[in-house]
Amino acid sequence: MKFINDGLPDLIKKINFLSKKTVLSIEDRNLILKKIAEAIQIERQTIIDLSKDDYEQAKAQGINESLLDRLELNENKIQSCIHGLEKLINLDDPVGQIEFAKELDDDLLLIKKTYPIGVIGVILEARPDAFLQIIGIGIKTNNFMIIKPGVEAQSTCNYLMSIVHQILSKRQIPLEMLTLLHARSQIDILLKEDEYIDLIIPRGSKTLVEYIQKNTNIPVMGHADGVCHIYVDEIGDIEQSLKMIIDSKVQYPAACNAVETVLINRSIAAEFLPLLALRLDQLQVNIYASQQISRILNRDFPSPESWSIEYGDHSINLKIVNNLDEAITHINQYGSHHTDSIITKNAQNAEIFMQQVDSANVYHNCSTRFADGYRYGFGAEVGISTNKILPRGPVAIEGLMTYKYHLVGQLHTVDDYVNETRKFKHSI
Template sequence: MSLIEQAQRTRLAAQGLATQTTAVKNQALEAIAQALESSSPEIVAANVRDCELAQANGLASALYARLKLDAGKLAAAIAGVRSVAALADPVGAVQIHRELDRGLVLKRVSCPLGVLGIIFEARPDAVMQISSLAIKSGNGVLLKGGQEALHTCQALVKAIQAGLAQTPIDPAAVALLTSREETMELLKLDRYVDLIVPRGSNSFVQFVQDNTRIPVLGHAEGICHLYIDRAADLAKTIPIVVDSKTQYPAACNAIETLLVHRDVAAAMLPEVAQALIAKGVALRGDAETQAIVAVEAATAEDWATEYGELILSIRVVESLDAAIAHINTYGSGHTEAIATEDDRAAQTFADLVDAAGVFHNCSTRFADGFRYGFGAEVGISTQQMPPRGPVGLEGLVTYKYRLQGQGHIVETYSGQNARAFTHKALD
């Protein structure tokens, strides 16, 4: 089957899915969860094969960490599928209900986008997250994973389609593309695909944007920062720093740079550094940092690098304004955090930092659709226009204006004896 034929099938399946009830979509999600559970041994075995091949091919450690899908991680992802079923249906919500005149009623109603094209590397768990969100929001989805996760993605999609086959939903609503050539072909399918979501580096996202006429929801790299303010509480701050870096260093919401106010650097940095080193973090620092703790020298390139592993750069800054300037220069617009007991400083930080997520006294690792209560996410958008941040169900629907009349014509509201609109809000 050609890619165009597959896209046509997925679009047709999406049209049928768009009219399904919430109960049917939730039934499908439960069927998918059960099929994934039944296929767990095959999925884990496929992932072991991918991991072995990845190690043999020297896959970067950050990508390898994202690739690995053991039984525990798989079980958590399946729980995520069920959590999407528990969410409110985003389709059919009446956002505006207004009488324009007697018998002439306007509604703005949410509806699915159509077909999503998702291009991602390494993370096979994205298959389950994205598929469940697509089903609940009434969208079809064409998935293109990286070659390093090929066998795992094939096993996952096979199980998902088997689950859908037990329901009124056409299994073609979820399809997997498997060759590198199909990536470029997918970008040309503006007749069949309504949104492209690339998940990868800034350069990859830019490449996708430059080579398609399909709208793109950019999920770029995460160069995240934590700023320790002069009014930070050291006992509270150390666990936040450690968690933000080490809880899952390959994640895009892990910090890559630590900024420390000059007034507290000498008192705080030794203990912060000790806690990080104890967790295996390799530290790099500017000259002021090196004067306080023994770390490798940081270069200008470090400030613009997403390590995705246990490496952290440290910079001493003279003020809150300097910290904000550094973040707005080198940050990727993902997630930024401040540790401080000064609420005014926290408010200034929140107002002036340019990022989808701005946190106060908590780990950047909370930037996640599941943790926000979205059930799952198709990605974290770092673009300015909405949807921004973790994109869940609400980012996968658009709306239509529906107008119901009783033979009304515009001429009635024109000219010298024009009838006036009532523009009355309705329940």
């Protein structure tokens, strides 16, 4: 492994060089995606078996339930990955798009045009499905990706990358377009290569993301927490409201977009809380609640360790708030700016909620589990960004593009405009 680490800086330099020289046509990129989808379909049972081996080894090592859920690559997840790749194929080419063209003056044309970012390092924990999404988006956007998956998923990811490399090799495309790292020690080397790596995307725990942010000069995109909320305001359909909350918590509790705290308006608490608690009990969801809720339900619930906690399992916080304003204040204080939803029949309250909650995804009468690039119709995502600056929310192909300003003239000089020999038109 020392040899691999010693050679990694030179490999990264090579990747950077190749990223500037390798420009694949959209036809080539889409064909590669098609071949990958077909190969995964053919090899799906082998992939599932390898994933099961990874899962059992991780389980034997005492890996927590949340990480185990992410690690498993089952039939449904594989089919979702295939659909995502097919969706990417059908999307327009993100490279070389003209975002605007403006005539500054006669024969002086300014064009804003999209380009790949270049070299992107992606560090993720045990997520073989995310690994496939990252590969797909990297190819579609013509970016070069250096990917370090969690050691728990190493066997599955090794096999997936071998499939992809065979396809690239047959088309004589540099294998460095998609590079797989194997050792944790390589992460620190990766983080030091700010001269050759343009962006780092972490997908994993808060500890992982914070470590990366503190130990690199490379721009970092992503989110550290998935502390998502639902505020129950004015109920129109009780049964569907309950179903929506359960979907947000139980459908896939390990996901970063699973709800962690439900806020209930005081005016409906006496009616709604017993029904919600019963449903959560039936599904064996651990309830942590404020003392007010314990009194209303005449039951001694443990208080949450923190209102900012991300459980990632079958646990949830419940709290009563007096009004919409208090709910918004709580979410902005304790949330992670990821995904927050309001259940209400009051359209005005919904609009205020979505305007004032400072999150990348704000919903009205929708499960928080919709916060996903595939469900948004993006084909796939490399992660969800909670940054205020762009990109924000599920980061798909547009989020991995940058742009250049092209200015084409006829030997124009600025001095002519300073001396007012010529004047700008600035026409579109």
